Amino acid sequence: MKVFLKELFFELRKNRGSMIGVVIIILSVIVAVLAPLLAPHDPTHIYTDSLNLPPSFVAGGSSRFFFGTDDLGRDLLSRLIYGSQVSLSVGFAVVVLSLVIGTFLGVIAGFYGGLIDKTIMRITDLIMSLPSILFAIVIVAVLGPGISNAIVAVSIVAIPNFVRIIRAQVMVEKSRQYVAAAKLFGAGNFRLMFIEILPNCMAPLIVQATLGFSDGILNCAALGFLGLGAQAPMSEWGTMLSDARSYIESSPWMVTLPGLCILIVVLSFNLLGDGLRDALDPRLKKQS
Amino acid sequence: MLLSVKNLNIHFKSDRSPSPIHAVRDLSFSLKQGEMLGIVGESGSGKSITNMALLGLLPDSAIVKAQSATFNQHDLLNLKEKEWQKIRGREVSMIFQDPMTALNPFLSVQYQLVETIQTHLKLSKKDSIDKAIELLSLVGIPSPKDRLKAYPFELSGGMAQRVMIAMAISTNPKLLIADEPTTALDVTIQKQILNLIKMLQEKNNMSVILITHDLGVVSEYSERLQVMYAGEIVETGETKELIKHPHHPYTHALLASRPGALVDNQKRIPKTALPSISGIVPAFNQRPIGCQFNPRCEFMTHECQQGHIGLTTEGPKLREYRCIHPLMGSK
Amino acid sequence: MEQKLLEVKSLNKIFEIKKIFKKSLELKALSDINFELSTNETLGIVGESGCGKSTLAKVLTKLEKQTSGDIMLSGKSYGEYEPHEFHSAIQMVFQDPYQSLNPRKKAFDIIADPLRINSNKSEAEIKELVYTMMKKVGLREEFGERYPHHFSGGQRQRLGIARALMLRPKVLILDEPVSALDVSIQAQVLNLLMELQKEFSLSYLFISHDLSVVEHISDRILVMYLGRIVEYGPRDQIFHNPKHPYTRILLESAPKITGDKSEAHTEMSAKEAPSALYLPKGCAFASRCPLKTDHCLDKIPELEMKEGRLVACFNS
Numbered sequence: 001m002k003v004f005l006k007e008l009f010f011e012l013r014k015n016r017g018s019m020i021g022v023v024i025i026i027l028s029v030i031v032a033v034l035a036p037l038l039a040p041h042d043p044t045h046i047y048t049d050s051l052n053l054p055p056s057f058v059a060g061g062s063s064r065f066f067f068g069t070d071d072l073g074r075d076l077l078s079r080l081i082y083g084s085q086v087s088l089s090v091g092f093a094v095v096v097l098s099l100v101i102g103t104f105l106g107v108i109a110g111f112y113g114g115l116i117d118k119t120i121m122r123i124t125d126l127i128m129s130l131p132s133i134l135f136a137i138v139i140v141a142v143l144g145p146g147i148s149n150a151i152v153a154v155s156i157v158a159i160p161n162f163v164r165i166i167r168a169q170v171m172v173e174k175s176r177q178y179v180a181a182a183k184l185f186g187a188g189n190f191r192l193m194f195i196e197i198l199p200n201c202m203a204p205l206i207v208q209a210t211l212g213f214s215d216g217i218l219n220c221a222a223l224g225f226l227g228l229g230a231q232a233p234m235s236e237w238g239t240m241l242s243d244a245r246s247y248i249e250s251s252p253w254m255v256t257l258p259g260l261c262i263l264i265v266v267l268s269f270n271l272l273g274d275g276l277r278d279a280l281d282p283r284l285k286k287q288s
Numbered sequence: 289m290l291l292s293v294k295n296l297n298i299h300f301k302s303d304r305s306p307s308p309i310h311a312v313r314d315l316s317f318s319l320k321q322g323e324m325l326g327i328v329g330e331s332g333s334g335k336s337i338t339n340m341a342l343l344g345l346l347p348d349s350a351i352v353k354a355q356s357a358t359f360n361q362h363d364l365l366n367l368k369e370k371e372w373q374k375i376r377g378r379e380v381s382m383i384f385q386d387p388m389t390a391l392n393p394f395l396s397v398q399y400q401l402v403e404t405i406q407t408h409l410k411l412s413k414k415d416s417i418d419k420a421i422e423l424l425s426l427v428g429i430p431s432p433k434d435r436l437k438a439y440p441f442e443l444s445g446g447m448a449q450r451v452m453i454a455m456a457i458s459t460n461p462k463l464l465i466a467d468e469p470t471t472a473l474d475v476t477i478q479k480q481i482l483n484l485i486k487m488l489q490e491k492n493n494m495s496v497i498l499i500t501h502d503l504g505v506v507s508e509y510s511e512r513l514q515v516m517y518a519g520e521i522v523e524t525g526e527t528k529e530l531i532k533h534p535h536h537p538y539t540h541a542l543l544a545s546r547p548g549a550l551v552d553n554q555k556r557i558p559k560t561a562l563p564s565i566s567g568i569v570p571a572f573n574q575r576p577i578g579c580q581f582n583p584r585c586e587f588m589t590h591e592c593q594q595g596h597i598g599l600t601t602e603g604p605k606l607r608e609y610r611c612i613h614p615l616m617g618s619k
Numbered sequence: 620m621e622q623k624l625l626e627v628k629s630l631n632k633i634f635e636i637k638k639i640f641k642k643s644l645e646l647k648a649l650s651d652i653n654f655e656l657s658t659n660e661t662l663g664i665v666g667e668s669g670c671g672k673s674t675l676a677k678v679l680t681k682l683e684k685q686t687s688g689d690i691m692l693s694g695k696s697y698g699e700y701e702p703h704e705f706h707s708a709i710q711m712v713f714q715d716p717y718q719s720l721n722p723r724k725k726a727f728d729i730i731a732d733p734l735r736i737n738s739n740k741s742e743a744e745i746k747e748l749v750y751t752m753m754k755k756v757g758l759r760e761e762f763g764e765r766y767p768h769h770f771s772g773g774q775r776q777r778l779g780i781a782r783a784l785m786l787r788p789k790v791l792i793l794d795e796p797v798s799a800l801d802v803s804i805q806a807q808v809l810n811l812l813m814e815l816q817k818e819f820s821l822s823y824l825f826i827s828h829d830l831s832v833v834e835h836i837s838d839r840i841l842v843m844y845l846g847r848i849v850e851y852g853p854r855d856q857i858f859h860n861p862k863h864p865y866t867r868i869l870l871e872s873a874p875k876i877t878g879d880k881s882e883a884h885t886e887m888s889a890k891e892a893p894s895a896l897y898l899p900k901g902c903a904f905a906s907r908c909p910l911k912t913d914h915c916l917d918k919i920p921e922l923e924m925k926e927g928r929l930v931a932c933f934n935s
Contacts, residue, residue: 014303177719181779184680185733185786186706199723330801444891445668474667475828477891479872501802504831504874531876545806548831549876558835558854559661559813564806568771584803 011279018275024268032084040066041075043082044233048073052251070240070254071247079235080261086236087217087265090151094216095209097155102162103205107193109163110170121167124160132157132215133222140228147220147236150229154219158212165208169201203280207273214269221262237262290462290495291342292318294355298337300572301349308351309572311337312519316599321462322493324486326506326527328542329516332569335499338516339465343380344372360462378408381456385468387448391440398436401455408459423454427484446477450484457488463495464488470505482509503542507531512606515539518570518580521599525607535607535614538581541565579611587613623691624822625656625679625709625790630688632674636896644896648674650846652688653922656790661816661823663837663854665830665869669895671846672826676794679824680711693789703737710783714795716775720767726753726778727763733785748785755818756781756811773804777811784819792824797832809836830873834858842866845895845903847919852928862925862935865904902932910934 012018031038041047053069054061055076061068067076109120127135139153173179174197182196223229224238232239237258244254296315299308312334319325329335340346342359344367357364360379367375384390392400398420405416405423417436424432427450440448449469456464466485470478486509489496498506506513507527514524515538523536534540543549544563547556556562567584570576576583582592591612599608632649649671656662664672677683679690681697690697692708700708713719720729730749734740740748750760756777767775776796783791793812797805813836816823827833833840840857842850842865850863861867890907893899899906901916908915914933922929 177713177715178721180682181711181713181719181782182721182732183682184706184711185782186702186736187732191736196721196724200721202723330803446891475830475874476667476868476872478874480890502874503802504876507876508874542803543876545803546831546876547806547809547835548873556835558837561810561813562806562835564810565803566807568773568804569801 008276008279012275015275015278017271018279021268021271021275024264025272028084028265028268029088031081032088035081035085039075039078039081041078043074043078043235045075046073047075052247052254054251055253058253067257068251068253070244071251074235076254076257079240080237080257082235083237083240083258083261084265086147086230086234087221087262090147090154090220090236091213091217091269093151094155094158094220095212097151098158098212098216099162099205099209101155102159103166103198105159106163106166107170107198107201110167111174111189111193111197113171117167120163124163127157128160133219136219136223137226137228140223145228145231147230147234150220150223151216153223154216157219158215161208161212162205165204166201169204170197173197173200207277207280210269210273210276214266214273217269218262218266289318289358290321290323291359293342293357296338296341296352296354296357298334298341298346299351299353301351305573310519310575311350311572312341314596315521317514317521317524319463319495319497321495322489323512324489324496324498324510326510326513327497327499327516328501328503328506328513329499330501330569332518332572333516334519335516336467339382339467339497339499342465343376343382344369345376377404377461378459379461380463380465381459381461382465382467383449383452383456383469386472387445387452388440388472390452391448393440395439396436397438397440397443397451401436401451401458404455405458419458420454423458424451426488427451427454427457428480429454444477445473446480449473449477449481453481453484453488457492457494460492461494463497465497465499467499468501469498471500471502478505485509503531503546504548515542518575519572520580520610521608522581522611523609525609526605529605529607535602535609535616536581536611537585537587537613537615538565540615587615589613623655624658624660624693625824626691627652627654627679628689628691629653630675630678630690631686632671632678632683633686646895647846647898648895649678649685652848654841654848654851656822656824658789658822659816659820660839661825661837663833663840664824664826664843665828665833665840666843667828667869667892669845669892670843672843673794674846675843676711676792676824676826679792680709681705706733706737706788707786708788709790709792710786710788711792711794712776712779712783712796715799716772716779717767717799719779720775722767724766725763726758726765726767726770729767729778730763730781730785733782737786752781752785755815756784757807771804772800773807776800776808780808780811780815784815787819788821790822790824792826794826795828796825798827798829805832812836830858830870842869845892845898847903848922848929848931849904850928850930851922852930856926856928860926862928862930863904863932864908864910864935868907 047069050062050065050069051073052071053065055068056063056066065075067080069075105120109117136153136157139156140149143149143152179192179196182192187196220229221238224236225242227242230236230239240258241255248255294316296312298312300311301308315338327335341352346352354365362375401420402416405411405419406413411419420436421432424435429435429447429450443451470481473481482505485496488494498510500506510527512524513527513530515522517538523530523534523539530539531543534543541563545565547562549556565584578593578595579597582588597610597612599610601608630649630652634646634648636644636646638644652675666672674683678685727749730752731745734745734748753760753763758774758777770778797808800808809832815821825833825836834854837854839853841848842863844865850857850861850866857866858870861870893903893906901918902920905911905915912934920931920933922931925935
């Protein structure tokens with residue numbers, strides 16, 4: 001594994017885009033972890049004397065609030081900093097949930113084939129036949145709004161991607177002779193699936209996990225925007241965006257800043273994902 | 289001389305190593321019209337790279353240098369891609385190890401073969417089809433008319449290789465390069481294909497370079513043999529001479545380690561240990577100084593590890609070997 | 620004759636090929652296979668692609684189930700074996716040393732896993748056994764920490780052999796064990812196999828298309844053509860006095876290193892094997908056979924004892 005990571009990093013370093021992605025991701029993780037130290041104000045504290053303040057570098061801004069305040073008088077910079085905590089942990093939770101369930105189902109479908117495979121694949125087809133955000137809305141509507149339900153909904157929507165990728169890879173790997181050799185020394189199905197075959201499916205899994213991160217963040221923000229995700233007073237970028245909608249003309253920074261944050265984080269994960277794909281699979285690079 | 293190469297060196301640029309990798313070193317050889325040359329070598333010997341260079345098919349990362357390289361009055365060192373295209377397929381043709389991947393699976397035999405004939409020979413469609421049928425029967429394909437309609441997956445490996453050969457000789461090339469043409473085929477089919485290549489060579493007075501890892505494959509067919517090891521020629525000579533009296537320890541060991549080889553004109557006693565070559569072929573970046581074979585050679589001395597070893601030429605029949613301690617006794 | 624270790628009795632394997640909108644086809648991969656293997660013996664199995672030799676290996680290792688017929692190992696039918704007992708009795712070395720080793724597992728684990736699964740030995744005992752075996756197959760102890768891609772083809776095949784021997788099987792099936800290796804490496808591996816056979820009293824089933832290799836390593840030879848045995852007998856009989864026309868053609872076609880030119884063959888037409896899906900009514904080899912008579916076209920010849928070997932041909 002160590003050698004594998006070393007090789008991966010070597011390949012990755014050649015790709016400038018993904019290196020930028022890595023740097024931004026590391027920075028945002030640092031920001032999220034150190035949020036209590038970095039944020040100048042309590043993100044939920046309401047400064048009744050300073051509502052709708054523009055950023056400090058714009059005329060009328062105050063040096064107390066670097067990025068200004070929102071309609072309720074909360075410090076925007078602090079809310080954005082705390083928002084990164086929410087977004088990254090949401091992304092992480094979505095990836096872990098969908099990866100674990102998706103991989104499990106994908107391995108089983110690819111390994112056993114037949115009826116099990118057909119059942120699993122038809123269900124994933126069903127999920128994929130609707131636009132993912134629409135399906136997530138349906139799920140949240142059933143479960144009720146809230147950040148944890150949003151995570152569940154977005155994870156369910158992300159599962160089919162993992163199932164498909166893992167299933168295809170498992171089907172290739174299971175016909176290889178090392179699997180036959182393992183059968184010959186009596187390895188059981190569980191061992192064959194998760195100890196022999198699964199480690200050889202890592203490359204596409206890593207790529208999909210990275211891209212799943214950005215999808216998760218984006219979809220959760222969208223649910224937040226629709227009022228189905230994080231609820232006030234939690235500072236989540238999507239919710240902030242939605243709350244600031246009505247001030248888009250009078251205080252454009254309130255919409256722009258959380259939107260930019262989402263854009264940058266999602267973009268950096270996508271850059272990293274593409275770089276990983278190129279590094280892990282040279283064949284894909286030629287095709288796209 | 290149809291083909292003459294002097295001091296060919298091929299380097300590859302690589303991200304992973306600071307200096308370019310020296311894949312083929314000081315390679316010189318020549319080929320007369322109508323002659324068959326066998327090139328024998330294991331993986332990593334540089335035999336396939338050399339022939340890709342002769343066809344101008346190396347990737348951009350390759351640096352090809354040579355004192356001279358001429359083929360049929362073309363200077364191969366200064367050809368533009370346009371000029372290569374004129375030579376490739378017309379004056380030199382190539383057949384590959386796996387005929388199934390060399391044929392386009394989506395196009396019928398007729399489409400692939402007739403198109404080749406049409407573009408290269410400038411014949412009408414009808415004449416091209418007649419020519420295609422003629423070629424298919426020449427390469428021994430039964431009921432060639434029906435086979436024209438077939439798609440590659442409907443052909444067996446042997447049939448597909450025959451189609452490849454028909455395509456390769458359709459332009460009456462002066463030189464045919466066959467890169468492991470029978471490795472993917474069964475023994476009985478292998479024999480048929482090699483016989484076919486030999487027959488065509490004699491019939492069309494065509495030159496053939498037969499590349500293989502198996503001494504047995506070339507020994508019955510080629511007039512001359514060239515043994516390569518780790519990017520260098522280690523020995524060349526007339527096939528019969530070379531096999532009966534190998535001078536280079538590598539050639540000798542290669543012959544002796546074959547279970548079917550004769551020892552003092554006697555078949556080896558079954559189930560006895562075979563004389564084997566220890567160690568492995570060095571990787572491109574781990575090649576030794578001096579004689580490339582020295583770490584595996586039983587006759588290795590101090591001098592073998594010093595500097596580059598040149599080729600020694602012996603006798604009138606172009607016998608060459610790269611060794612300080614050649615084996616001169618009978619095998 | 621010594622004790623029969625492996626006995627194969629009228630073994631058949633039929634694959635059903637399902638087709639949409641069409642009647643499904645039957646592919647007879649193995650038809651009426653009978654042979655036996657004694658302790659310490661090597662049986663060479665020869666034939667071209669599609670002759671059923673790989674299917675035979677799969678059935679013998681229970682990777683595929685036979686359609687009919689019985690296989691006895693040490694006097695006990697395959698069906699009566701417990702999985703653990705079976706894996707300890709018969710093992711296999713695969714053709715492709717690049718595909719048969721898990722690329723994500725260290726060499727040590729590749730060799731140790733058979734023991735970890737099939738025995739209650741402590742990790743210390745396993746370590747000891749693995750290192751002993753690595754030494755026997757010519758791998759240094761420190762190689763245990765490496766992954767397969769660090770090894771050359773020959774070293775990988777040594778790893779594959781070590782893995783197969785860890786459970787101390789009596790029978791080892793060798794499926795083209797040297798054909799993917801460089802010529803200069805083949806002899807090393809063959810020598811190793813011959814040494815190990817003596818040391819562990821192994822019986823080999825050696826599958827190969829390379830006749831010179833088979834001749835060198837085998838005691839007896841079994842020649843297969845399209846799922847049937849066409850000739851079966853002692854090595855010297857088969858190689859020096861082949862009876863079946865297919866065996867003869869096979870031997871004639873094998874490349875020989877003599878340096879003498881082969882006699883010019885004028886016969887240029889391609890004679891190839893019929894498809895295994897549409898086998899003729901009579902002898903499957905008739906379409907390529909120089910000795911063919913009308914009789915061959917409507918009846919399949921049975922194996923008969925002729926000059927010290929079994930041969931399935933009317934006209935031999």
